[in-house]
Amino acid sequence: MTVRIGMIGPGGMGRAHIDRIHTVIAGGRVTGVSDVVTENAAKVAESIGGRVYETSTALIGDPNIDAVMICSYGPAHKDDVIAAVKAGKPVFCEKPLTPTSGEALEIMEVEQAGGRKLVTVGFMRRFDESYRQMKAILDSGEIGETLIVHNRHRNPTVPAHYTWDMAINDTGIHEVDTMRWLLGEEIVAVRVDKPKKTSHRFEHLQDPLILIMETQSGVWIDDEIFVNNQHSYDIQCEAVAETGTIRLSDQHKIERTGTLGRHNALTMDHNQRFGGAFVTEVQEWIDAVARGEHTGSTSWDGYAAACVCDAGVKALTEDGVVPVRMIDKPQFYA
Amino acid sequence: MTVRIGMIGPGGMGRAHIDRIHTVIAGGRVTGVSDVVTENAAKVAESIGGRVYETSTALIGDPNIDAVMICSYGPAHKDDVIAAVKAGKPVFCEKPLTPTSGEALEIMEVEQAGGRKLVTVGFMRRFDESYRQMKAILDSGEIGETLIVHNRHRNPTVPAHYTWDMAINDTGIHEVDTMRWLLGEEIVAVRVDKPKKTSHRFEHLQDPLILIMETQSGVWIDDEIFVNNQHSYDIQCEAVAETGTIRLSDQHKIERTGTLGRHNALTMDHNQRFGGAFVTEVQEWIDAVARGEHTGSTSWDGYAAACVCDAGVKALTEDGVVPVRMIDKPQFYA
Amino acid sequence: MTVRIGMIGPGGMGRAHIDRIHTVIAGGRVTGVSDVVTENAAKVAESIGGRVYETSTALIGDPNIDAVMICSYGPAHKDDVIAAVKAGKPVFCEKPLTPTSGEALEIMEVEQAGGRKLVTVGFMRRFDESYRQMKAILDSGEIGETLIVHNRHRNPTVPAHYTWDMAINDTGIHEVDTMRWLLGEEIVAVRVDKPKKTSHRFEHLQDPLILIMETQSGVWIDDEIFVNNQHSYDIQCEAVAETGTIRLSDQHKIERTGTLGRHNALTMDHNQRFGGAFVTEVQEWIDAVARGEHTGSTSWDGYAAACVCDAGVKALTEDGVVPVRMIDKPQFYA
Amino acid sequence: MTVRIGMIGPGGMGRAHIDRIHTVIAGGRVTGVSDVVTENAAKVAESIGGRVYETSTALIGDPNIDAVMICSYGPAHKDDVIAAVKAGKPVFCEKPLTPTSGEALEIMEVEQAGGRKLVTVGFMRRFDESYRQMKAILDSGEIGETLIVHNRHRNPTVPAHYTWDMAINDTGIHEVDTMRWLLGEEIVAVRVDKPKKTSHRFEHLQDPLILIMETQSGVWIDDEIFVNNQHSYDIQCEAVAETGTIRLSDQHKIERTGTLGRHNALTMDHNQRFGGAFVTEVQEWIDAVARGEHTGSTSWDGYAAACVCDAGVKALTEDGVVPVRMIDKPQFYA
Incomplete structure (x- = not known):
């Protein structure tokens, strides 16, 4: 009855x-661990009384593992997600699904071939109570069509290795997914404006940035x-x-x-602000796994976010509007 | 590893x-159910795949039950709490622990004789994040001694069977416990003031009421x-x-x-407002049971709340200040 | 056309x-000044190009003075207010009208004999926009009868000469007048509760205090x-x-x-918080003077506030409820 | 001593x-009135006991008029402002100073020739207490350089004759002036983004609009x-x-x-929201007139706002950024 998670x-x-x-x-337990550094996996496994696997492939293949969580480095995601999907196991993959949209496309192809939605991407804001209340009212139609959404994504500070494109790929990606989910439509064009820079920055960073997006219907x-x-x-x-x-x-x-x-x-990091959302996210995923259903962001969502971020990164160095290029949404993800 | 709860x-x-x-x-499961109406117990047990017991005594006595939750009618609490304590099992009892302070005293005597704190009373506000933040700052001493606390306890409506004394015993009791916990001291005197009555009342009710309390140190x-x-x-x-x-x-x-x-x-009932507190309360209780420790309100807290409420009910019909009568706090509960 | 004020x-x-x-x-000018210390009056008069008077009686008697403002020490109020009333001149007197209710009664008798309401007492909160919005909604009846009003009157600090009774006569008097005005009825009983004292006090002060009042209808x-x-x-x-x-x-x-x-x-004194109310208060008084009408608190209000404060001061040293003793409201002030 | 205003x-x-x-x-009185419809002027003049003038020229030329307020239709502003300046009289002109930047330039030339700043433009937000508090903190430097400012300008509804360009020239112009004043620098470029249109619009209107501006220093x-x-x-x-x-x-x-x-x-119009600012604006202007000084927005501010609005209107129908074209600021207005 307990979901055994690798x-x-x-x-x-x-x-x-x-x-x-x-x-x-409720309802789940991490029973197996793997890591590129096996010692790390062993240490974690020991602390929870779980089994350590030499490779992620071995973990995925073990019939005693019901579902897989992937929290590794982004470039390693694709192969493990695909392996899990091929093994028919539900897989929760931390964001971003893949660093490039092309890799996400590969995942989607395998998943469609398998005939069952198995991939959930870890965009936790969809599970935050405040965003959910906002969405419920917008969806109800009681205040008409949404025309504009204003977002702020502010952090106290970032480490020195934080590069320019991470403002889009690591930071802005949260609003990319949240807006797609909130509005129920795709983002078709982006632009980046560059305000006066803070002097409390690293020289290599343009900080702050304004990411401007337009949806299919013109929001x-x-x-x-x-x-x-x-x-x-x-x-x-703020939704207007x-x-x-x-x-x-x-x-x-x-x-x-x-x-x-x-x-x-004020909150100082995402754990303080979205601690509850993380819990709900994982709880609902475990519940869905137990029922044999899917929950949360799909691999299509991971793909679409990657496509918008590709355009956003391009917009960092180009003037004007950059169109988002993506395939038509497969019926499978409708 | 899972706590089996009756x-x-x-x-x-x-x-x-x-x-x-x-x-x-996490970590618990209700595996047994009893009720004065056995059909009710059977229905609930069936819905969760649990066992039904003919009597609460049988449930408490079953070695497959690790801990007991009591959510029955108040007058039935005492006997079951005492039985659980005698069986050496942790027991979570919904508030009030007992309708009278005398019964609570009996529980305390049995518990002390057993040498181990086993009783937790279901005062959920101690587990609410907002009250906890307030207490942490007061306890830090950074704003000095607390002098005054203003409370409001408002409900949209109550059913026709709600009697006058329930304003103290069922409603005000929450502030009684929360204030004792927040300030870390006993309430020694109470008074009830009676404002102009709302016309949206039942004729038998004086509504609203003002319950005024004084602590040992004069708060x-x-x-x-x-x-x-x-x-x-x-x-x-609001703490001043x-x-x-x-x-x-x-x-x-x-x-x-x-x-x-x-x-x-606005919230419309205690489940909306304190939903998170209920979850934390039960999670922390199950955690404590698993570790063999105690958490939350003790039977002393249940007794003290009952004593304050006794004085409060007396104050409903008496002018002026009514002293709270209670025994000295046993060393056991220090 | 300009109101000439002494x-x-x-x-x-x-x-x-x-x-x-x-x-x-708009519409007024201070053209004359008097003071017990004539040098002080002279200095102020010079700064505004006004005339200095040796005595308040001379100022009041000058036909070139249309209306009188009294901002002297409380015990000096009565004689000057009465002189102004006898001279048929509108008089704005800073609160308190008089230190004792008996003196206020004398003023009322003279005013009634004159047949015209001429006295305005400087209770400025009646002119504060936020209190006015509150009163407008309560008066509309849209939320039913008022049952309870909670007030807080907090200051950063008071000087060493601030005595215990000033907590009632100088501080609490503002709520006394504001509540009478807000609710449109008299206060009939008061009580003082004494919380734990702040250590940031002068030894002679009981600070904070809780002043509890009851109106005719039971608010x-x-x-x-x-x-x-x-x-x-x-x-x-907060009105409930x-x-x-x-x-x-x-x-x-x-x-x-x-x-x-x-x-x-936050605001640090009454000028910051009620600066706008002071302006409105004096503007409306000058307007009323120009129209030959009365505005703001009457001498009855000054008397009633004094009566409530008398009871409040008594309650400082007495246990329990102290009834407010006052004469029936003369038809003249209805 | 009273300023006589035409x-x-x-x-x-x-x-x-x-x-x-x-x-x-305090300190002013409207003593003369003129209007293109003399009947209208006569009616207003009668209500205030003032004199009616057949023409604005006659009003401006009367030595009994100390200062002039112009509240006529925008296209009529230029000639009257220039006449007042030539007559050496302080003039308060409602916004916009002139419908085009070229006319504002003419005013500036006459004013500079006269050697004295006489023109005040009616941008009332500079006198609003909340904006002033914001500016005081930004000017103090305590939170560093301003990088971004987010504005919202929302109205319940506009009349049918409201045209597209009025969103810039009548509505957005307030933020144009307020931002220049708040930041103490010029706006150098503008862009207009066009969100999804509300269905509660007139067909001819693109509503809402997003006006994006950049200052000299890059805000x-x-x-x-x-x-x-x-x-x-x-x-x-919100200033960031x-x-x-x-x-x-x-x-x-x-x-x-x-x-x-x-x-x-919520407030429903600018009188509710900025009622206090209008009073302060006119009070400070009258005070300045009485002292022979200038206060508030200058004709340079009127000119600069017109230049930004010119660019804004152009941006309504052009993609991308439109540079603001304006002359260098004359030393006279520094």
């Missing part, structure tokens, strides 16, 4: 998922990406519809008054 | 706990209890300390603008 | 009124008076009616995010 | 200014212009600086709870 590539995110599954989630989306704001992980979203607007609230639990004035603590 | 008296609250344990909580606490406000389940708490204040925020996830102005949905 | 006793408040009248208010009012909170002038008011509540908002103009979190500046 | 072209805005000057502002500014949002006049502004952000608060005075949830009234 974990591939447990770094910080993978260990956090293991911890969630074992302490605050205009902005995303202020500012990854060295020095103070907080600040995620904002024909007869009303909805924005995420500040999400704070308490309000203080004192010598600082009226003040509230 | 559920006694599954009404609405009990079934909600079962649902949580089976769908969003002044008010609790506006208004159970027919016609619009929302509105729980507020020497150099700052903290209040619970509105807890809404989104903010809307439209023809109604700027507006946010 | 100012008696220009201290800080009086000079602030003069400044308002000359810089941001229950609390007022947390905390005059050494170390951080802000924080005025709060049968089907809704209204509270004053935080009144801040901007919201900041930074290393302090989300934070807003 | 009003040219009193429509709704002009009559509102007259009303302010006579009822809530990136957006302005969502949505003039048929069906619910409120909603002005928002290197180490902090500031946004205008919601400005509501009270907060309500009821069957609609937690809700606050």
Whole structure:
């Protein structure tokens, strides 16, 4: 009855998922671990009383493993996802599904050939209660069509190895997926505007950036990406519809008054802000696996996000609008 | 490894706990059920693939039951709690522990004789993230001593069988426990003030009420209890300390603008407002059971709450301040 | 066409009124000044090109003075107010009208004998936009009868000469008048509760205090008076009616995010918080004078506030409820 | 001592200014009126006991008129402003100063020839307390350089004669001036993005629009212009600086709870939102006139706003960025 999960590539995110599954989630257990560094896998496996596998292939192939979580380095995703799909096992793959859209396309082909949606991509915001309340109201139609969505994606700081394209591929990708899901349509064009740079940046970075996106029906989306704001992980979203607007609230639990004035603590990273969303995401995935169903982002979603990011990276160095190039959506993912 | 839980008296609250344990909580499973109406127990047991017991005594006595949850009618609590304690099994009992302080005293005596804290009372607010943040700051001492706490406990409406004393014993009891926990000291005196009555009341009810409490060190606490406000389940708490204040925020996830102005949905019942707290409460209890430890409110807390409520009910019909009568806290519960 | 105003006793408040009248208010001018210290009067008069009077009696008697503002020390109010009334001149008297209710009664008798309402008492909150919006909704009846009002009156600090009774006579008196006005009925009983004392107090002060009041129809009012909170002038008011509540908002103009979190500046004194109300108060008084009408609090309001404060001061040293003793409201003030 | 003001072209805005000057502002009086429809001027003049002039030239030339307010139709502004400047009289001209930048240039030339700044343009937001608080903090440098400013300019609805270019020339012009003032630098380029159109629009309108502006130093500014949002006049502004952000608060005075949830009234037009700013604007202008000084926006500001709007209107029908063309700022206006 318990879903037996094999974990591939447990770094910080993978260990956090293991911890969630074992302490605050019902119905699952991580029973096997593999890693390119087998010693790492062994250490993790020992801590949870699980089995260590020499290779991800061996883990995927073990009939005692019901489902697979992939938290390894992005370039390693494709082969393991495809192996899991070929083995007929549900696979939860951390975002991005693949670093390039071409690899995602390969995954989709294998998955379609198998005839069953098995791939879930780890876009956790779809499981956040505040975004879900926003989507429910937009979907209800009670405030008409959505026309504009304003987003802010701010981080206190990023490490020195953070490169320019990561503002799109690692940071903006969250809004790319969330907007596609929120609006239920594809993004067809992107542009990047470059405001005055913060002096609290690394010289190589243009920070902040404004990523502007347009959907099929013409919804205009902005995303202020500012990854060295020095103070907080600040995620904002406001949807402007024909007869009303909805924005995420500040999400704070308490309000203080004192010598600082009226003040509230802010979140400092994605675990603080989206801790609940991560739990819901994995819980719903385990539930779906147990029922033999699919949940969350599909490999189509992973592919589409990669296509938008490809255009976004191109827009970093090109003036004007860059069209998003993607195949027509296969009926399989409709 | 999974904690096997026996559920006694599954009404609405009990079934909600079962649902949580089976769908969003790690490490536990309800494997047995009993009820004064055996048909009810049988129905619940069947739905979860559990065993039905003819009597609560049989359930408690079964060595395949590791821990007991009691969600039956208040007057039935004492005997089952005592039986569980005598059997050496951890027992989670919904609030109130017992309708009278005398019965709670009996439980404490048996528990002390057994030499181990086994009883947890279901005061869920101690597990609410917003109250916990408030307590952490007060405990840190950074804003000095707490001097005053203002509470509001508002419900949209109550059923016709809701009697006057329930405003204290069922409603105000939440603030009684939460204040004791938040401040870490006992309530020594209470008074009830009676504002103008709402016309949306039952004739037999004085609604709203103001319950005023004083702690050992002199903290002044008010609790506006208004159970027919016609619009929302509105729980507020503001602590006033020497150099700052903290209040619970509105807890809404989104903010809307439209023809109604700027507006946010309010919670309508305790499940909406404290859904997360219920989950944390039961998760932490199961974790503690698995580790052989105690968590949450003790039977002393259940006793103390009952003593304060006794004084509160007396204050309903007496002018002025009513002292709280309770025994000295046994070293066992220190 | 310009109302020529004589100012008696220009201290800080009086000079602030003069400044308002000359810089941001239409239709009036301070043309005469008197003070117990004639040098002070001379200095103020010179700064505004006005005339200095040796005595307040001379000022009041000058036919070139249309109306009188009294900002002198409380015990000096009565004689000057009566002189102005006898001279048939509108008089604006800073709160409190008189230190004792008996003196206020004398004023009322003279005013009634004169047959015309001439006295306005400087309770500025009646002119604050936020309180006015609250009152408009309560008066509309759309949320039913008001049942409870919660008030907070917090100051950063008070000077060493601030005595215990001033918490009632100087601080709480604002809520006394505001509540009478907001609810349109008299306060009939008061009580004072004494929370744990702040250590940031003068030894002679019981700070904070809770002033509890009851109106004729049974509305229950609390007022947390905390005059050494170390951080802000924080005025709060929440009215609880049968089907809704209204509270004053935080009144801040901007919201900041930074290393302090989300934070807003707080007001530090009554000029910051009620600067707009002072302007409106004096503007409306000058307008009324020009039209030959009365505006704002009457001498009855000054008397009633004094009666409630008398009971409040008594309640400082008495246990339990102290009834407010006042005469029946004369038809003249209906 | 009272500033005698001549009003040219009193429509709704002009009559509102007259009303302010006579009822809530110190130091000024409208003593003369002219209008292209003399009957209209006569009616207004009679209501205030002022003199009616057959022509604006006659009004400007009367030595009993100290200063001039122009509230006529935009195309009529230039000649009257120039006449007032030539007569050496301070002139307050409602925005826009002139419909085209070329006419503003003519005004500037005459004004410079006269050697004295006499023209004030009626951009009232510079006098709004919330914008002023924002500017004070940005100017202090405490949160570093400003990098981005997000604006929203939303109206419930516009009349049928509202044309496309008015979204720039009548609506967006407010943010154009406010941003120039807030940041203390010129706007050098603009672009217009066109989101999905609301169905609650007139067919001829593209509504909403996104106006994107760039300043000399590279600050990136957006302005969502949505003039048929069906619910409120909603002005928002958030400045993103290197180490902090500031946004205008919601400005509501009270907060309500009821069957609609937690809700606050919104403003429905610019008089509600900026009523206080209009008063301050005119008060400060009259004060400056009395002191022989200049205050508020200059004719350079009027010119610069016109230049940005010219580019904005061009951007309505052109793809991509349109540079703003303007002369170098004359030393006279530095």
